[in-house]
Amino acid sequence: AQSVTQPDIHITVSEGASLELRCNYSYGATPYLFWYVQSPGQGLQLLLKYFSGDTLVQGIKGFEAEFKRSQSSFNLRKPSVHWSDAAEYFCAVGPFTGGGNKLTFGTGTQLKVEL
């Protein structure tokens, strides 16, 4: 079964500093990969997604992520964090053609931004 691991439960960065959030997945083939952001009490907003092709994908709000097949990773990055980026970030894998339609999420990384 597919699974997603986000090793960092909490991360604190200073405003203007760079950010990298880690995501590792387990799946037998190249999955569809997603990063979502959730502000307190809100639903999830898609930041970016990877299906195939260029392994470096650009998303909204200045975020990017790099797919590394050899490491089964899909880490999220941002060169300069803004205070408004404070939120919870979820990595997800799926859905799988012919194998179901669900997204499998990691447990999330809570980002705190210090001014």
Place this chain on the structure above:
Amino acid sequence: DTGVSQNPRHKITKRGQNVTFRCDPISEHNRLYWYRQTLGQGPEFLTYFQNEAQLEKSRLLSDRFSAERPKGSFSTLEIQRTEQGDSAMYLCASSWDITEAFFGQGTRLTVV
């Protein structure tokens, strides 16, 4: 606003009562999903509709849970005989294809 709409946003109920949540997807989306999110966890898949057909159900969806999507438009999720363990955020999402799901703001259920 043409996003996914969920009502109510918050629901407090006594243990043993029945509750029903509603989700109105983006109008042209034929796929609709329900997820449950507990504190400190990522969303967990509950069920999936394509048009009016419920095509997939998670083992998390016990007999006390039922979901419908009449006419392939809005969907309802009902929980019967609520338990404290049902306290969670219930998220609805819709999509046109498998490439992107749009989430609503969720219904937060508190069972007291």
